[in-house]
Amino acid sequence: MSDAPQDPADKYPRPDFPQQDQEPPGWTGPMDPPPDHGEESYRGSGLLQSRKTVLTGGDSGIGRAVALAYAREGADVLFTYLPSEAKDAQDTVRLVEEAGRRAVAVPCDIREEEQCLRLVERAVEEFGRIDVLINNAAYQMSQPDGIGEISTEQFDRVMRTNLYGMFWLCKMAVPHIPAGGSIINTASVQAYKPSPHLLDYAMTKGAIVTFTQGLAQMLIDDGIRVNAVAPGPVWTPLIPATLPDTQEFGKQAPMGRPAQPREMAPAYVFLASEHASFITAEIVNATGGTPLP
Template identity: 80%
Template sequence: MNPPANPSSDPSPDNGRRETENPVTKHPRPKLPDQEQAHPGWTGPMDPPPDHGEDSYRGSGLLEGLSAVVTGGDSGIGRAVCLAFAREGADVLLTHLPEEEKEAAETSRLVEEAGRRAVAVSCDIREEEQCRALVERAVSEFGRINILVNNAAYQMSQPDGIGSITTEQFDRVMKTNLYGMFWLSKMALPHIPEGGSIINSSSVQAYKPSPHLLDYAMTKSAIVAFTQGLAQMVASRGVRVNAVAPGPVWTPLIPATMPDTTEFGKQAPLGRPAQPAEMAPAYVFLASPQASYITAEIVNATGGTPLP
């Protein structure tokens, strides 16, 4: 199946030049409709609907012939990354939780519509053996893993403070955000060839923690340290390790874990949350040969919030 024609903007009738867009007004701004979902959240009920780049992302062959594993690829940033990788020429194995099967099917459809292979795998990355089986499945499907994107994450807002963070929640946050990343990186590395890369999803929370996301922020800071340390460890092998640190992004995790969505993203200097489509190009760049001298770096995509 041939990839579809890439969307393009109509040129100006007088000079053929494309007009630039104001990032402040490009996507919806607060006040957003108040909404709530059960965890893990689903894309369909969200108002406004997230933009994953379905009608806007144009590929140029940057990842032609490569294979990628993307955890949490069913929705949000993960779906946008899968879509972008596919339109750049990569086959994609994506993970999802059992209750996210329909979400994963939509991501798979977008990948296949771009003419690439999609493999959706139900996987709880809190379990070491499931991580091992995931890597084995990817190698069985593709023969190697050129790109590993550790994107799956869990958070739950606790406005009442540390006293409300149960041990059960703490364990879930740590195991999802850190254990899974550690196991998958360790297990995938023997199958990542020279020129391959690992990309981790950190967050603005790593540097500017919100009190109500204390445990989540802890893990995102740890991801920065893991990224920079592992990058130095594997540099001589020709494998690069980087991270993306998004600011507020409009994904199903927000109405599923935050008590109030109306003002979400207002704190960013651009005055709004990002859409998942605005994160995907950073992952594409870090995965591509154009980033061959970039490793141990954190790409901050925060809507203008200054970070160290």
């Protein structure tokens, strides 16, 4: 990709896309167009040298782009994936190792408290400490027919994936995060402008904003910064796996297209770096032009 300035609206593919459907949680290979995680474009400059990172949902999408960017910035990355995502996880491992950093892929369902505990223990065993914790894994399922179609099973899965896992991992990881460390959560434009068909998902993203701002005030005396990134529509496997219509996905953004995962990664790099040393309790909105409060 050229380094010359480009019209951001035309930098990546725009809808309409081919209609495509996958079983949750989705995977990268069948997606058309293929997501860009920065494989050919992201160049690091040592901003995260020797950082020890724990990242949930690092097998694909934003998580893979962040893992790649962190590795090229000098960080080692331990990331989670679900067993059904093993092939995508191995691609992330390859990208991190090609950057010359350690990659540790851990199958983990963060809906389970015991698995979260084992994840933190594994990270401390592998790295000795946790410099950056990134709570990125999430689940959604569109229900265009309204609240009556949101089953208790779906609601529970969304809550436990998006909120319980984040809460447990923060609670368990904090004793292993030194001063100067960072927690970064993934919120969403849905926190501010909820789509009715994603009611339960949007609810959790609003809670993540509040949790981030509260936890940041709690941990600043320990020298730990807590921030979040709130993406708009992003072209990841979650989209064909959970939304009924992929053809016009992202068209609602003022930029007229979805983001590629690669476009989200620099925000996570910045928030973990020393460039953001005076930034905590903030939400970095990357929405493609949707105005947010």
